[in-house]
Amino acid sequence: MLKKSRKYSLLWLVVLMAALLIAAGCGGQDAGTGGDSEAPDVVKLGFLSPITGPNSAEGAAARNAFLMAIDAANASGEFPYTIEVIVIDDASKPEVGAAGAQQIVADEKVVAATGHWNSGVAEATIPIFKQAEIPLLIWGAIKEGLTSPENYPYITRSAPTAAQENEPLANILIKDMGYKKWFIVSDVTSYGEANTEVFTKILADMGCELLGTEKVQEGTVDFRPIIQKIKSSGATAVYFGGVVTEASLLKNQMHEAGMDDVLFAGISGIYSEDFLKIGAEAAEGALAIKPGIDPSKSPEGQKFLDDYAAGGYSEPVGAFTPYAYEAALILLNALKQCGDNPTPAAMVDAIKDSETTGIMGTTTFNEFGQTNNVAAYMLVVQDGKWVSFDESEYATGTRVLPQP
Amino acid sequence: MELLFGQIINAILLGCTYTLVAIGFSLFFGVMDVVVFCAGDIAIFGAFSIMGAYTILASAGIFSVLPFTVAVFILLLVASILCASLGLLTYRFSVKPFENTSALMPLLSTIALGVVIKEVLGLVFQRVVNPLAKAAASGGEALAVQGGRNPQAMPVLIAPDGTITERNLIIIGVTLFLLLALFLFLNKTKIGLSMQAISQNKDLSRMIGINVNRIVILTFVIGGVLLAIGGFLVGSYNTIIRFDNGTMYGTKGFAAAVVGGLSNIYGAIVGGMLLAFVEVFVSGYIPNGTAYSSIIAFVVVVFFIVFKPEGIIGEKTVEKV
């Protein structure tokens, strides 16, 4: 009996080892072809996004759009080499992303990488790309500080940061609509703090009156003391710099306190179905900014949407899918600048100095690698739905916003 | 003047919600000498069970068959039964097993139970739709960071067609009614008197023939019902409920109970109101005070623990034996 069972375990061990060897062999073979084929006609790009895990829908759609652009470029014959993409699924996990980044930088053919929906994953991979001196273009992670003088010029970002949204928001509300008396409410998270700081500065620059600032803990449900304060301050507009739950409660309780005559506006964090659901009829007339350009508004953008639809992908276009497509266009543009033999070092310079006009407007980078393209558009709640402001009854004058 | 009046109303309403949770703490502390830290979570569980029962009953069309008040009564009954059961479970699995150990053990076990209640609520009332997809649609990663478990809109069951003032009056009225009922119950019924006796002297209570176990169990049941109604008022006042609200209400309720003297339910009322007034007035009158309102409220609590540990209206009855 003993002998027999030992024989079986030995057998299993052999099978297991064989399986491991075969697996390793496959990997080795893969690496081998990369190493062997010194053919100068292959250039590789790294692409990272969460294709599995909680953000898989957004991550997979971004991958689809990115590959769509690369395939089109390869088919166009504009490049004297074939562009290959190493697709890494970071699963929204920093450690998985870091391992993927190692894999990308280990490949000699890689000249640039792009990626990230999650800022936390980006924070984990940035040091790896920096050390390998391979440029990383971020298309979807929006946390402040990912682009910085320290990370320049290796790290660039084509998506606007959360704080950058404040500028177009202020332009529309203050310059166009004329709201001058403000009250700021935000939360104490880094997101809220960053928004408060930026918007406070904008108010000062534009010569507006800031009648009060209140920061709330995340999870605050009772805004009534603040609302009384806003009421007696004489503010004509309330800026909300946090996320959706607190925003909808604040708007709801303002409505309850009979303060529909005060404008309510917020950054993109409040643009959500939850705002409508919790706010119910109180949500009416609230404004929110959304970064980017509505792709369907331009012929190039519409073409992208049509092509994507024709591609038959199972994941729908998400908010950052156009940005992933745009990232591909920026990298392709940079590759063109580098001639027939692109290197990572050449790509670093080519990307930071690039000027690319794609489906989201024209992208250039500032002195620390952050996009200058802060195009954004305004949304308004109308009859329980978020509607593009320009198409709303508020724009036509059928309905009116509170007096400035 | 209008500002002052408005803030006073705000403070009273907030105080009502704190008071009911604080009384829960006081009742449990009174009979068991332990801090049942999941009291806030039990209250929020009550609010969620009302919301859940509402969703089920409404889809069954009960509101078109029964008069509204009867339907609301049924909802409260369901929530009360569920919360009373949860109170019993708390006692049976988180308090009783540690009866003869250090007071730290039931404290820890009820904190743990509170986490369980909270997380289960978060899981059960998760959106069917992946909320992260929506967060993405809004263009902000910040939303995704907030997590998938969203707040739930509380059905408007208090004064559904009434004004805000009416709703506020009902909240204050229900709280007053509960306090009065509790006062009568504690002082006029044998069970209530037994609860008081146990909170003053457990050994003596046993000696004079009170069935202490039975009364303790009843206390957890009654406390559960009280917290269920408290949770209902909290949810109705805030218009939404979040699965993790219990932590905040638990902490505030506990703080209020400490200010009031922990085992003294009248102290809990004063403590709840004091905490609410401090918070509202710091928030309402100090520039950017909201960020500090909780801090200042807790400083007040620490002050009481240090300088008046017997509570705001606690008497110094040191019985020399």
Add this chain to the structure above:
Amino acid sequence: MTQKTLEISNISTRYGQIPMLMNVSLEIRKGHIACVLGANGAGKTTLLKTILGMVKADTGSIKLNGESIDHLPTHKRVEKGIAMAAAAFGTLHKMTVEKNLKMGAYYINDNKLLNERLEQVYQSFPILKERLNQKAGTLSGGERTMLTIARAVINKPTLLMLDEPSLGLAPIMVEEVFRVIKKLNEKDNMTILLVEQNAQKALDVSHYGYVIQKGQIVFKGEPDELRSSEYVENPVAG
């Protein structure tokens, strides 16, 4: 045959691993006062708690009026007519004297009867009548002892157990307490189990006595026998 109100045979109890009572047997005849004398920590209070069921006996049996009460929880034993008064257990200090007395009458549901009993108690303990609306926590030591005893007798118990009623009292109050005990026995014909350190006082009112040492009954007999025994001559009382 004289009826035995309480009959304890071979009771043993432990506190954790430490034996508290070892094979204690004891009986009290109806209408008698029996005293148990012993030093601090000899097991006197444990004995009373065991009779009341507040401490669980490992072995042995307890009979009240010939009926086994071993299986009954404390509150059932109280309902059966065992009452214990122990000043060391304190009072319901936040309640008034009157409420304390009413809580003692936990099993009297008839209001008329309750008021009658209260009146009787006020007659026996006139000092309490003056203090009715005062909180128990504010009473003096002697008053508190009186309240403790009054609270126990309001039920007219089959067996009244008194745990060191003289503890911590001024001599004049001690006299008063023992006068009350004697009166309860003689006038109301109450059967009493008296646990005391003050051996002389206790023996003066008792019909029978036991000496307990380290959890064991080491001597028993008539008061005179106890007085002449080594245990009382060389008082174990501290």
